[in-house]
Amino acid sequence: MIGSTFATPTPTDTPVVQSPLLTLDGLGVSLPSVDGPFDVLADVDLTVGRGEIIGIAGESGSGKSMTGRALLNLLPDGASTRGTIEFDGTTLSSLDRKGWQKLRGGEIAMVFQDPTAALHPMLTVGSQLTEHMRVHLGLSKSAAKARAVELLDQVRIPDPKNALKNYPHQFSGGMRQRIAIAIALAAEPKLVIADEPTTALDVTVQAGILQLFHRLSSEMDLSVMFITHDLGVLAALAERTYVFYAGRVLETAPTEELLRNPRHPYTSALLKARPETSDVDGVRSELTPIKGQPVTASTAPEGCPFAPRCDDAQDACTGLVPALVRVPIIEDLDMPSTRHLAACVVHSPAGAVSKES
Numbered sequence: 001m002i003g004s005t006f007a008t009p010t011p012t013d014t015p016v017v018q019s020p021l022l023t024l025d026g027l028g029v030s031l032p033s034v035d036g037p038f039d040v041l042a043d044v045d046l047t048v049g050r051g052e053i054i055g056i057a058g059e060s061g062s063g064k065s066m067t068g069r070a071l072l073n074l075l076p077d078g079a080s081t082r083g084t085i086e087f088d089g090t091t092l093s094s095l096d097r098k099g100w101q102k103l104r105g106g107e108i109a110m111v112f113q114d115p116t117a118a119l120h121p122m123l124t125v126g127s128q129l130t131e132h133m134r135v136h137l138g139l140s141k142s143a144a145k146a147r148a149v150e151l152l153d154q155v156r157i158p159d160p161k162n163a164l165k166n167y168p169h170q171f172s173g174g175m176r177q178r179i180a181i182a183i184a185l186a187a188e189p190k191l192v193i194a195d196e197p198t199t200a201l202d203v204t205v206q207a208g209i210l211q212l213f214h215r216l217s218s219e220m221d222l223s224v225m226f227i228t229h230d231l232g233v234l235a236a237l238a239e240r241t242y243v244f245y246a247g248r249v250l251e252t253a254p255t256e257e258l259l260r261n262p263r264h265p266y267t268s269a270l271l272k273a274r275p276e277t278s279d280v281d282g283v284r285s286e287l288t289p290i291k292g293q294p295v296t297a298s299t300a301p302e303g304c305p306f307a308p309r310c311d312d313a314q315d316a317c318t319g320l321v322p323a324l325v326r327v328p329i330i331e332d333l334d335m336p337s338t339r340h341l342a343a344c345v346v347h348s349p350a351g352a353v354s355k356e357s
């Protein structure tokens with residue numbers, strides 16, 4: 001009796017997270033253009049728990065970085081936002097310039113794909129690390145230096161005392177990324193947004209960085225938003241994952257469940273399109289690229305943005321945008337999972353349509 005066990009249809013469900021640090025509610029972002037504003041994010045609901053690592057995955061242009069930038073108010077000039085962002089009890093739209101400055105690099109830090117962008121080539125690692133601590137934590141010179149040694153040790157830089165005196169170019173790419181992570185952690189943030197931090201690294205070095213995030217999150221009770229185009233890297237890292245397409249969340253679930261049991265055709269297609277693809281049980285399967293080209297929030301058709309590329313598309317897919325709703329778990333169809341949501345007409349009970357429709 002699915003009808004009686006689905007929660008009352010709400011416009012959009014959210015996964016139950018015990019102690020949220022960050023909540024995005026209906027986040028939308030539009031950018032200006034000569035033809036008028038165009039959407040790059042539409043109606044994103046997302047939560048990050050305290051000490052939780054979440055993954056954000058999706059093809060290029062799906063809005064992953066834009067979501068991270070919106071959290072730090074680092075959007076292109078003229079951007080306008082809708083919806084609300086609550087971080088640690090504060091509604092971010094209420095912040096003034098000083099408030100944003102305190103948040104950026106202080107309570108929320110960012111790690112990028114290219115560590116050289118985050119590191120100043122002419123300053124020693126030590127001065128870059130201690131500057132952050134002195135600005136954001138008000139530490140004395142000697143206390144900051146001691147903390148810098150500790151941090152380099154935490155990110156597993158060998159001989160940290162000596163490393164403080166060196167310049168970024170004296171380290172390998174993997175070590176530079178570890179140093180960039182140490183700098184991000186210097187002001188003791190509550191949340192780190194890691195935007196494809198391993199994409200430029202080779203596979204072994206990448207594995208080390210993923211392990212590092214995992215360890216730091218549990219040691220420091222740090223929340224991490226890990227952005228990647230490769231769902232597979234999230235397997236051993238992220239507790240829950242959000243799958244983005246055309247500036248929307250199309251599916252979210254605990255990562256293991258999502259990888260084993262994707263319920264949105266887009267997620268299934270992404271998994272099949274992985275290079276070196278092998279399913280969760282280690283069985284190699286053939287790589288199948290997703291047909292057609294990705295659309296953006298502004299070029300998406302009416303209805304489900306993935307419909308034109310979806311093998312399972314039906315007439316209903318081209319009507320309203322399907323809402324993100326709980327999907328019934330497979331073992332027990334009468335009990336919808338509170339943490340597995342998908343925005344596909346197959347799972348949307350009648351009446352549950354998106355907020356924008």
Ligand SMILES: Nc1ncnc2c1ncn2[C@@H]1O[C@H](COP(=O)(O)OP(=O)(O)OP(=O)(O)O)[C@@H](O)[C@H]1O
Nearest residue numbers: 031040059060061062063064065066067076229296
């Ligand atoms: N500065 C900008 N000006 C105009 N459009 C932009 C700008 N930055 C991003 N966009 C557009 O916003 C949309 C979302 O971009 P975003 O950078 O968030 O994608 P992404 O998911 O991070 O992709 P990638 O995997 O390539 O990094 C895309 O359509 C992109 O073209």
Ligand SMILES: [Mg+2]
Nearest residue numbers: 064065066195
């Ligand atoms: Mg990006």
